[in-house]
Structure formats: structure tokens, C-alpha cells
Amino acid sequence: MAEDKVYPMTVDGKVKLEEELETLKTKTRAEIINRIKIARSYGDLSENSEYESAKDEQSFVEGRVKTIEHMLHYAEIIDNAGIDDDEVSVGKTVSFMEPGEEAETYTIVGAAEADPMSGKISNESPIAKGLLGHKLNETVTIETPNGNFDVKITDVKDNL
Structure with missing residues (x-):
């Protein structure tokens, strides 16, 4: 370690x-x-x-x-005091969707508390890395080992 x-x-x-x-x-x-x-x-x-x-x-x-x-x-x-309300960061819940697909919602957390089955993904995951720092209504490219895909951020909520 x-x-x-x-x-x-x-x-x-x-x-x-x-x-x-x-x-x-x-x-x-x-x-x-x-x-x-x-x-x-x-x-x-x-x-x-x-x-x-x-x-x-x-x-x-x-x-x-x-x-x-x-x-x-x-x-x-995690302290999101200096981060805009509509910006994706660790500790926030974000919804996004691929064109023609249903929205997906995850809370981005540190790796120590990640639990994808409960909707909590690690800040080190490809999806979180692609979303972090982006804002509501932006379209971003998520890079994964299985290929890239574009998603639109449809909601950002602060859980802290």
C-alpha cells in the first residue's frame, strides 16, 4: 500500500x-x-x-x-464547497444518457466506498473519470476498455 x-x-x-x-x-x-x-x-x-x-x-x-x-x-x-452546483465531482449524484437510451444515475464516491450494485461508482472508474469536471447539459465522451461512447449529463445533485 x-x-x-x-x-x-x-x-x-x-x-x-x-x-x-x-x-x-x-x-x-x-x-x-x-x-x-x-x-x-x-x-x-x-x-x-x-x-x-x-x-x-x-x-x-x-x-x-x-x-x-x-x-x-x-x-x-470530500468537500464540494468550492465546486459549482452543476459540476460533476466526487460526492455528487449524476444522471446521464446515451442517445436513444434511458438515463443512468450514479453517485461518484472514493474507491473505498464504491458499490456499483447500490449505484455508487468509484472516482477511478472509466465512467466517473469521463464525467468528473463536466457540467449539467454537457455531452462528454466516456473512454472505456470496450470502446468510447458519448453521454449527455442530465442531472447533478450534491449529496454532501
Whole structure:
């Protein structure tokens, strides 16, 4: 992990990461330790799949704890105070449409809180990169690995 990388995020995104970290540290760790104790009681650890599974999960959780701590340490809360109301930026919800298609709406967030299934896309995604800095009613070209396409920005809302 790059020490100087900044993680832009909304206040809500930061709160969710803090809650996840608290759950991992207090509840999940204790559950895994209990699973390891139970698995050890089964005897021979060399052929104990329950023990191996619990140890693997413990490694995953510890890695996730370190990742979240790092992201929170380098978190930068998004502030759109100096940005025009109709300009697309991180933390705003933007609607756009391709000619002849229905409008799509996404909230642009930092990579740490991206969840495309919930309509939250990373500021590092091709769509967000193409929209950022543009304004309502502009037509912009989105560059993706599968080709380019033009969209018109039909709405911009500030969520902060």
C-alpha cells in the first residue's frame, strides 16, 4: 500500500468503514478465536480442515483490519464547497444518457466506498473519470476498455 495515497470518501463512507473495523476487531476476531479453540480440540492439526479454515479466515480478517486502518489514516473527506452546483465531482449524484437510451444515475464516491450494485461508482472508474469536471447539459465522451461512447449529463445533485 502506498504510504502517500489519499482515499477520498464521504462522511457516510468513513463512518461505515469505522463501523466495519469495530465489528472486525470486537466481534469477528472473537468468533474466529473461538472457532480455532474448538478446532484444536479435535486433535491432529495436520488434517484438521476446520482449523485450517479458521486460520485462513483469521488471516483474511487481519489483512482487512490493516487495510481499513490504512484507508482511515489517509482518508480525505470530500468537500464540494468550492465546486459549482452543476459540476460533476466526487460526492455528487449524476444522471446521464446515451442517445436513444434511458438515463443512468450514479453517485461518484472514493474507491473505498464504491458499490456499483447500490449505484455508487468509484472516482477511478472509466465512467466517473469521463464525467468528473463536466457540467449539467454537457455531452462528454466516456473512454472505456470496450470502446468510447458519448453521454449527455442530465442531472447533478450534491449529496454532501
